[in-house]
Amino acid sequence: MRDNFRAENDVTTNAVKIAARNVQVYYGETHAIKDVSVDIEDKTVTAFIGPSGCGKSTFLRCINRMNDTIDICRVEGDIRIDDEDIYDRRVDPVQLRAKVGMVFQKPNPFPKSIYDNVAYGPRIHGLSRNKSELDDIVERALKRAAIWNEVRDRLHAPGTGLSGGQQQRLCIARAVATEPEVLLMDEPCSALDPIATAQVEELIDELRQNYSVVIVTHSMQQAARVSQKTAFFHLGNLVEFGETDKIFTAPEDPRTESYITGRIG
Amino acid sequence: MPASWILLIIIALSVIGYFIAKQRALASGGGDRRVLHSLPKYYGTNAALAAAAPALLILGIWMILQPVVIDSIISSNLPEAVQADRGERSLAMADVQRIADGLDTAVSRGAMTADEAVDIRVGASNVRERLAEVGVALGSEVDANTLQMAQEYRALTSTGNIWRAIAVLVVALGGLAIAYMMTHKDFRARNSVERAILSLLIAAACVAILTTVGIVFSLIFNTHDFFSRYPAEDFFFGTRWEPSFSGRGGASDLGFLPLIWGTLFISLIALLVAVPLGLFSAIYLSEYASKPVRSIVKPLLEMLAGIPTIVYGLFALLTVGPLLLDVFGRDGVLGVNWMSGGTAAMTAGLVMGIMLIPFVSSLSDDIINAVPQAMRDGSFGLGATQSETLRQVILPAALPGIVGAILLAASRAIGETMIVVLGAGAAASLSLNPFEAMTTVTAKIVSQLTGDGEFNSPETLVAFALGMTLFVITLALNIVALWIVRRYREQYE
Missing domain, CATH: 1.20.5 (Single alpha-helices involved in coiled-coils or other helix-helix interfaces)
Incomplete structure (x- = not known):
């Protein structure tokens, strides 16, 4: 872990990548997300924090329309990526998800080889013309996910045989291989040990060079370490959104203060 | 004492045991339930079991062994010549038993007194007529020796029955007494009931x-x-199945190959029908169907498995066969004359395939559902469509289980009888034409055993060799299938 690493506040100049306005989400009768509006910037790590069940994962899944796969889920409001409404009829959720990659809480490599796991996205989106191009894409993705050195000799071993931390980095490699513009991470470290967590956090900071990263986390230390912007959710509401430093040192809302000091949640 | 009385007494004893043991347990705890190790009902159950279980066990064993023992004692009195031949010996013993039973019946109906039954002599009275009066018909005149053996049989049986009653009741009472003595507040009655x-x-x-x-x-x-009557190599490698039934004489050809060929050919047709249809419906049900559709379609599909196979057989014989004949027969729609009769490998195969659909679909559906949602999320999250996810992630993950399901269906197909008997015809032929009549191992087992052939002839006994071979084949298939399914299950749990 890099002790001296701290989120830097050089993000004010970045353009807005994702703009959400008055987003409401319902699961059947339950009103899970209440009127959330937020601007997520490009080349920035944005952390969503909040107690369990506050809707942060639900909101994350709205950004790549993963909630479409849940029958009873209904999304209202407006979410724009690069000023394009992603809930517009003309948008194909399948193409949207290629542009907005996602990494899940539990590492979920496919029961295929490491190579095939990473090549999965490029193959279905036709990103390579031949085998050597695909090899390059796989190698680049694995390198970017900081796992290349560990798996370069066993690319054709099953991905499920890796350790938990390696599996999660493999899933990150799999997500970046499709060249997304936004990377959504739903508690990517909750199933990992501290060392693997440190590796993934370091990786997230590097991914910031190319992507807009949104990370849901339960650990406030993690949010403070990796993010430049932080959004605090409580009971389906977006309570406070701002610079990470400010949220953690001088929160405006009393609920935010209670949460980060450990009084609610 | 008849067995039913003994049974009633045992039940009564165990009911009594239940209540007195419960009472004693409560008394030993001074009336306070909480100082007892177990609930009072466990003490009662323990005593009831101790009274009933060993006694019933002895009663059962006694009832199985007594006739065997008496039989061997009596039959040693038979003439040497009769004893040597198994068939004659069992006939003679059947006579003895019949007379003994007849005398018992006569006594119980009041046609004879017990003393008369014991004193009855061949010369003094006509035993056959006396027994006929009470409704026991005998095949032939009773000779003195048989009658004497029957009397001996009766005597031994009644002595045996008395000892039986004594032994069983002693054991029942003993068990009850021991359980009652052991009943104490510290006795772990609950554990002992659990063990029982x-x-x-x-x-x-x-x-x-x-x-x-x-x-x-x-x-x-x-x-x-x-195999001691028919050479094994002729059975396993013979290409002709032409049994000649006794009476006509002459040797039979009992070649196994045409039968197993028919079996495998029809099973293959059935699987070619069942696997795609079953698999596709499983995929639709598990991945695409909405909840209401699924809740209606799945039970409907599984109802196919509940239809008796004889009904499928009728369907093959009366509907599918004529339909196929209209298409592929002499004056059929296609004008090809491939098919000469309604019963053919194709008829049986198609109908059997329909029968197998629920086996394949139901098992595959469970297996596809067992693939974790995380796999689907991962694939959707990368921008894959539903069918890409299905083809590239879910089916490969579920493949071993699906193969297992198919093998289970195959062993069902190989063992299927009624559809084949009615739908496939009776001629054993080594043909490649699916529209020709064929027959299978199972169908031939039925026809060999239901004919009026002598039981000891190879023509009848071949049914067992066929059954054995079939058993080995389906057992092997099932073992492989279960092994594959189990190996798959370990992957995610």
């Missing part, structure tokens, strides 16, 4: 296993008998 339940469960499991072992042994002995 455990042994009951083990016994139930053993019945199934022992039955299987019994089936296998009966197959093995009869198969061995068959």
Whole structure:
């Protein structure tokens, strides 16, 4: 872990990548997300924090329309990526998800080889013309996910045989291989040990060079370490959104203060 | 004392045991339930079990062994010549038993007194007529020796029954007494009842296993008998199946190959129908169907599995066969004249395939559902469509299980009888034409055993060799299938 690493506040100049306005989400009768509006910037790590069940994962899944796969889920409001409404009829959720990659809480490599796991996205989106191009894409993705050195000799071993931390980095490699513009991470470290967590956090900071990263986390230390912007959710509401430093040192809302000091949640 | 009385007494004893043990347990705790180790009902159950279980066990064993023992004692009195031949010996013993039973019946109906029955002599009275009066018909005149043996049989049986009653009741009372003495507030009655339940469960499991072992042994002995009358190489490698039934004389050709060919050919047709249809419907149900559709379609599909196979057989014979004949027959729609009769490998195969659909679809559906949602999320999250996810992630992950399901369906197909008997015809032929009549191993087992052939002839005994071979094949298929399914299950749990 890099002790001296701290989120830097050089993000004010970045353009807005994702703009959400008055987003409401319902699961059947339950009103899970209440009127959330937020601007997520490009080349920035944005952390969503909040107690369990506050809707942060639900909101994350709205950004790549993963909630479409849940029958009873209904999304209202407006979410724009690069000023394009992603809930517009003309948008194909399948193409949207290629542009907005996602990494899940539990590492979920496919029961295929490491190579095939990473090549999965490029193959279905036709990103390579031949085998050597695909090899390059796989190698680049694995390198970017900081796992290349560990798996370069066993690319054709099953991905499920890796350790938990390696599996999660493999899933990150799999997500970046499709060249997304936004990377959504739903508690990517909750199933990992501290060392693997440190590796993934370091990786997230590097991914910031190319992507807009949104990370849901339960650990406030993690949010403070990796993010430049932080959004605090409580009971389906977006309570406070701002610079990470400010949220953690001088929160405006009393609920935010209670949460980060450990009084609610 | 008849067995039913003994049974009633045992039940009464165990009911009494239940209440007195419960009472004693409460008394030993000074009336306070909380100082007892177990609930009072456990003390009662323990005593009831101690009274009933060993006594019933002895009663059962006694009832099985007594006739065997008496039989062997009596039959040693038979003439040497009769004893030597198994058939004659069992006939003679049947006579003895019949007379003994007849005398018992006569006594119980009041047609004779017990003393008359004991004193009855061949010369003094006509035994056959006396017995006929009470409704016991005898095949021939009773000779003195048989009558004497029958009397001996009666005597031994009644002595045996008295000892049986004494032994069983002593054991029942003893068990009750021991359980009653042991009943005390510190006695762990609950644990001992649990142990009794455990042994009951083990016994139930053993019945199934022992039955299987019994089936296998009966197959093995009869198969061995068959091979001592018919050369094994002619059976396994013979290409002609032409049994000649006794009476006509002449040797039979009992070649196994045409039968197994028919079996495999029809099973293959059935699987070609069942696997795609079953698999596709499983995919639709598990991945695409909405909840209401699924809740209606799945039970409907599984209802196919509940239709008796004879009904499928009728469907094959009366509907599918004529339909196929209209298409592929002489004056059919296609004008090809491939098919000469309604019964053909294709008829049976198609109908059997329909029968197998629920096997494939239901198992595959479970297996596809067992693939974790995380796999689907991962694939959707990368921008894959539903069918890409299905083809590239879910089916490969579920493949071993699906193969297992298909193998289970295959072993069902190989063992299927009624559809084949009605739909496939009776001629054993080594043909490649699916529209020709064929027959299978199972259908031939039926026809060999239901004919009026002598039981000891190879033409009849061949059924056991066929059954054994079929058993080995389906057993192997099932083992492979279960092994594959289990290996798959370990992957995610």
